[in-house]
Amino acid sequence: MISGKPSTSNQPLSSPPMRRPSPPARMMPVMFVGFDIQVPPCVTLRPNPWPCVQYTRVVMPALNQSVEECLSATGPLAGDWPGYRVREEQVQLAVEVEKGLAEGLSMALEASTGTGKTLSYLLPALLSRRRVILSVGNLTLQDHLWLGEYQKLRTVLPQLRQLTVLKGCDNYFCHHRFQLAREGRLPGQGQTLVHQFWAELSAWLIQTRSGEIQTLPLAADQISELSAVVTLGADQCLGHRCSHFADCYFQKARQQAAQADLLLINHTLLLSDQRLFEKGMGALLPAVDCVIVDEAHQLPELLIRRNTETIEEYRLQRWIQAVRRQTNGHLALFPALPVLLSQLEKLWQLIRHQLQQQGLDQGVKTVAAGSFKPLEELLLRLREQLSGLHVSAVDLTRELRQLTQWIELLQQARGDESVLYCDLVEGQLKIVAARLQNPFTSLNSDAVAWIFLSATLTVDGCFEYFTRSLELSGLQTRRYHSAMDYEQRAMLWVPADLPLPSAEDFFEAWTSRLLHLAQQLDGGILALFSSHQALQASLPLMQECSGRTVLVYEPGVNRHRLLQQFRQQANSILLATGSFWEGIDVQGAALRCVAIDKLPFAAPDDVVSLAWKYKAGLEQSSVFSDYMVPHAVTRLRQGVGRLLRATDDCGLVMLGDRRVLKKTYGIRFLQSLPPMPLTESEAEVAAFLSRMGITRKGASNEFFSTEKN
Numbered sequence: 001m002i003s004g005k006p007s008t009s010n011q012p013l014s015s016p017p018m019r020r021p022s023p024p025a026r027m028m029p030v031m032f033v034g035f036d037i038q039v040p041p042c043v044t045l046r047p048n049p050w051p052c053v054q055y056t057r058v059v060m061p062a063l064n065q066s067v068e069e070c071l072s073a074t075g076p077l078a079g080d081w082p083g084y085r086v087r088e089e090q091v092q093l094a095v096e097v098e099k100g101l102a103e104g105l106s107m108a109l110e111a112s113t114g115t116g117k118t119l120s121y122l123l124p125a126l127l128s129r130r131r132v133i134l135s136v137g138n139l140t141l142q143d144h145l146w147l148g149e150y151q152k153l154r155t156v157l158p159q160l161r162q163l164t165v166l167k168g169c170d171n172y173f174c175h176h177r178f179q180l181a182r183e184g185r186l187p188g189q190g191q192t193l194v195h196q197f198w199a200e201l202s203a204w205l206i207q208t209r210s211g212e213i214q215t216l217p218l219a220a221d222q223i224s225e226l227s228a229v230v231t232l233g234a235d236q237c238l239g240h241r242c243s244h245f246a247d248c249y250f251q252k253a254r255q256q257a258a259q260a261d262l263l264l265i266n267h268t269l270l271l272s273d274q275r276l277f278e279k280g281m282g283a284l285l286p287a288v289d290c291v292i293v294d295e296a297h298q299l300p301e302l303l304i305r306r307n308t309e310t311i312e313e314y315r316l317q318r319w320i321q322a323v324r325r326q327t328n329g330h331l332a333l334f335p336a337l338p339v340l341l342s343q344l345e346k347l348w349q350l351i352r353h354q355l356q357q358q359g360l361d362q363g364v365k366t367v368a369a370g371s372f373k374p375l376e377e378l379l380l381r382l383r384e385q386l387s388g389l390h391v392s393a394v395d396l397t398r399e400l401r402q403l404t405q406w407i408e409l410l411q412q413a414r415g416d417e418s419v420l421y422c423d424l425v426e427g428q429l430k431i432v433a434a435r436l437q438n439p440f441t442s443l444n445s446d447a448v449a450w451i452f453l454s455a456t457l458t459v460d461g462c463f464e465y466f467t468r469s470l471e472l473s474g475l476q477t478r479r480y481h482s483a484m485d486y487e488q489r490a491m492l493w494v495p496a497d498l499p500l501p502s503a504e505d506f507f508e509a510w511t512s513r514l515l516h517l518a519q520q521l522d523g524g525i526l527a528l529f530s531s532h533q534a535l536q537a538s539l540p541l542m543q544e545c546s547g548r549t550v551l552v553y554e555p556g557v558n559r560h561r562l563l564q565q566f567r568q569q570a571n572s573i574l575l576a577t578g579s580f581w582e583g584i585d586v587q588g589a590a591l592r593c594v595a596i597d598k599l600p601f602a603a604p605d606d607v608v609s610l611a612w613k614y615k616a617g618l619e620q621s622s623v624f625s626d627y628m629v630p631h632a633v634t635r636l637r638q639g640v641g642r643l644l645r646a647t648d649d650c651g652l653v654m655l656g657d658r659r660v661l662k663k664t665y666g667i668r669f670l671q672s673l674p675p676m677p678l679t680e681s682e683a684e685v686a687a688f689l690s691r692m693g694i695t696r697k698g699a700s701n702e703f704f705s706t707e708k709n
């Protein structure tokens, strides 16, 4: 029984509403289309979509010490930071970043694991006079940096300037959505969910200051369920037209960001900023002198994913089936609907037939956007019918959202915002729209300095793939080598008797070799799979025969909790895909082996592969050699980089894909990995485990007896 309604502000339920504070005397509102923000009068907001140097306020340095002095053996960190030790590579990298900031230089810097990269860019940014944006890979890394390195630095050097955090709009509680849900004005389960978590929401709203939805004291799956109801994307936000504007958590965060000298964001926000500006929503990010991008190796793929949308045949067919299923029995008022659905099927076949006649089977075809006008008109008529049904009888929220995306894709292409091309992959037609946007091209035309950092920016020791993918030129580049002793403390094992990954018995053979290794090795194993199907193929055998705790990362599982279990449960095996290929930091005996099933090539029907195919066609380059191999090399380097996380770590990389030895491109993978001994022999693996002291007590000799001569 619900006894009262939660307040829509962060005040106690019984308190009178908080009065909106008067703005400081020197603040004046600046109007954007759709938003207004308050900024100090000395700050000039940029007129173009991307940051350029217009910021006129001079920020005084908080500390009169250079980066080198701070990081030296006699500096404040050596004195007060527990466990701090001077690392030569870290100091060199930090000095380079400091120089880039001071002189406005754009650069790409590769710093291997163990360099202490985060401190190397955070400290110069905090000491700099410049206005800086720091962008990290995702929300988790954003929180880690804010709660970890930044707080430690502030403890040692309290005079350092403030770091302000901004996340995407959909990370903040939205009072407007909450009100709609509470009053039953959202389709679906919104009202039920809000009532279900009424008590938790009420208590949280009283005490939260940030309004970040992840801080709700609920389980991860409950938060994600509730997020869909009480948050929204920036392009749906009402801005100053919203009656909750004064209390809005997101708007407050934006106002703080507009005044920040040092702003911490994530890559999604970095890449969405320009899109929002072009949609007339106002830029989220302030003008700055420099953007520092950590985990920059993610940008080539992220840029494609953000810029590319598709209409895929299998999705369209599933959508038609879903609409037929849901609307069955409600068609009396909408008799045209079945006819329109049949017309859509026929039109799709016609499009595919015509494209095939024009040689689509031989490769990607660029298509004039006007050619799809009949398809667009048909989709618009369908939307009209379904909207009527949605209001009167059936919840078609998801179907309508998908339909609107397809319509927008075709409309934007007609408006010259993107190019359209078609591809036939495994008999399935795909229409791809690629937006012609690349925020990084501003690097070539204005004075903003971009500093890209990552442990994996090079392939074959060269930055060419990274710079070509982002269309960058004139970057200074430099590599900083790892403090980890891979040559002595790691080994790469490619088992001699494995079939190639295309063979039917590959997964059984690979899992069986891994199980043999598990009997010999003392320590945890991280098994990284190229796909979820591959993981599922190995899982039953692993659970049945390993004799160890088997942990599995599946969509929806709490990543942080799973990693905690992996660290704490000795000798466990963690099977994972996707995001576990990077950003995992497990030290010591909890991780002694990284096992990788296949070279991590992108699937040919993935949107990234389609985009590369198109790009390679334009450039007359090779999609495989110039895009697919470098991308897979980068991913493999990230996976292998999970092994040694501290200088006293040691362990084995087991790679199940013998193409790395048999194919000509294999050498590019091997040359890009950290220099470590390569073996196909189990006897050499056993000797290595013994030398490192990581052989399991009482291990049987079965491991050796399976080796073929």
Ligand code: SF4
Residues within 6 Å of the ligand: 169, 173, 174, 175, 176, 177, 236, 237, 238, 239, 240, 242, 243, 244, 245, 248, 249, 250, 251
């Ligand atoms: S301003 Fe936007 S985000 Fe804030 S409450 Fe209103 S609609 Fe929601």
